[in-house]
Amino acid sequence: MTEIKFLDVGWTRRTLAKKIDEAVKRVLDSGWYIHGDELAAFEKEFAHYAGAKSCTGVGNGLDALELSLRAAGIGPGDDVLVPSNTYIATWLAVTRAGANPVPVEPLESTFNMNPDNLEEALTPQTKAVIPVHLYGQTADMDPIMEFAESKNLFVLTDAAQAHGSYYKGRMAGSLGHAAAFSFYPGKNLGAFGDGGAVLTNDPELAAKIKVIGNYGAEKKYHHDSLGFNSRLDEIQAAVLRIKLEKLDNWNWTRKELAAIYLKELADTPLILPEVPEWSIPVWHLFVVRTTAREALIKHLAENGIESLIHYPIPPHKQGAYKDKQNLSLPVSEKLHREVLSLPMGPHLKPEQVQQVCTVIKDFFS
Known part of the structure; x- marks a missing residue:
């Protein structure tokens, strides 16, 4: 593959x-x-x-x-x-x-x-x-x-x-x-x-x-x-x-790829990103949420698909901010446990994104 x-x-x-x-x-x-x-x-x-x-x-x-x-x-x-x-x-x-x-703390729906x-x-x-x-x-x-x-x-x-x-x-x-x-x-x-x-x-x-x-x-x-x-x-x-000069074209490609993800993964257990009506995002990352993150990452890798986590550890849990580590920030902590970034960028072809979706649906079947 x-x-x-x-x-x-x-x-x-x-x-x-x-x-x-x-x-x-x-x-x-x-x-x-x-x-x-x-x-x-x-x-x-x-x-x-x-x-x-x-x-x-x-x-x-x-x-x-x-x-x-x-x-x-x-x-x-x-x-x-x-x-x-x-x-x-x-x-x-x-x-x-x-x-x-x-x-x-952020909104869970938009991460912001x-x-x-x-x-x-x-x-x-x-x-x-x-x-x-x-x-x-x-x-x-x-x-x-x-x-x-x-x-x-x-x-x-x-x-x-x-x-x-x-x-x-x-x-x-x-x-x-x-x-x-x-x-x-x-x-x-x-x-x-x-x-x-x-x-x-x-x-x-x-x-x-x-x-x-x-x-x-x-x-x-x-x-x-x-x-x-x-x-x-x-x-x-x-x-x-x-x-x-190429940025708008590349961003448009990202939007087309995101539309495939949103359509094809709609019936999976993944929590998909929400886009408010006032927003036109540029899909720097396509981030989903799942409690089965580690298993899904392994499944994707076994099928030749690279995924990343943005981000695994929230700032207040980093060693650089020891004075903040006792803060209670449950929404952020939950997101950092569940977020997973799927392949995204103008280098991808629609059929490759379709392939990612097929592999994910296979994981949940």
């Missing part, structure tokens, strides 16, 4: 080889590798694509989150509301900025932050909230924004998995006060290495992020604040410009 990979990041390189080779050569021949024309062009193009006024390229998605918090004045003594169900980078950004992550739980998590020290658009579907932003505005909170969306997703007709990069993106190779819009960006409509915030990411210097050799070295390099920017 043909092996079905969970993800094939080399597929994009093979698909766009000629254009990517030309773009990389253009950068190498230019002799300018940091903060050049390619980055400026990508920042303009990605901001336009997502409906934001500005884009600032940074070193990676974690830096995009941290620099945004720092630029907004979030630091020691502050609390930041974060999802209990997310990749640990969301929490790490808060900790690295010197603030304290306060977890908010439950707006109804925000009030209970609020503290007198709360200064910000970070909704995550997990697995490529946006969080329910209107009630989150209404809550944040009533409490004067900064809203930073973690859009690392949501390149091109929509919420009520607005793209993920234009929601909240700022949006942090990752261009890790496995993302819907992935570089050939690490990379990230922040989108915002606030010119003052954008300027601060750019300065912080450039050693705290607005002018060369004039460092007016403590900064970092976090920059999206010219080669990665050039590659991302090529891939951005």
Whole structure:
């Protein structure tokens, strides 16, 4: 039986080889590798694509989150509301900025932050909230924004998995006060290495992020604040410009594959992801739930199908957050015991997804 990979990041390189080779050569021949024309062009193009006024390229998605918090004045003594169900980078950004992550339980149906739980998590020290658009579907932003505005909170969306997703007709990069993106190779819009960006409509915030990411210097050799070295390099920017042209097509392929999963697996015991009517997800991951996860993973592997878990351990149970391990977060803990990611990506053909569904139905028969 043909092996079905969970993800094939080399597929994009093979698909766009000629254009990517030309773009990389253009950068190498230019002799300018940091903060050049390619980055400026990508920042303009990605901001336009997502409906934001500005884009600032940074070193990676974690830096995009941290620099945004720092630029907004979030630091020691502050609390930041974060999802209990997310990749640990969301929490790490808060900790690295010197603030304290306060977890908010998700909706089981969408995996995303439950707006109804925000009030209970609020503290007198709360200064910000970070909704995550997990697995490529946006969080329910209107009630989150209404809550944040009533409490004067900064809203930073973690859009690392949501390149091109929509919420009520607005793209993920234009929601909240700022949006942090990752261009890790496995993302819907992935570089050939690490990379990230922040989108915002606030010119003052954008300027601060750019300065912080450039050693705290607005002018060369004039460092007016403590900064970092976090920059999206010219080669990665050039590659991302090529891939951005294909992003909508690749996302459309993901939607078609997700539709097959949703139809073919509807009568199985799996709990399938729900899509609210206001959402157009980009299916960065197709995540199902089952109490028979380990057995199903083994069955899939025996049939040449690769699957993964996103994520097996919630942040509050990680060794990095020993002070949070006694927290009671039952919804998140339940999800982390049951979630399973099936193969997803533009490298797949419909018949391969059909094959995955056939193997799963065989498992439950």
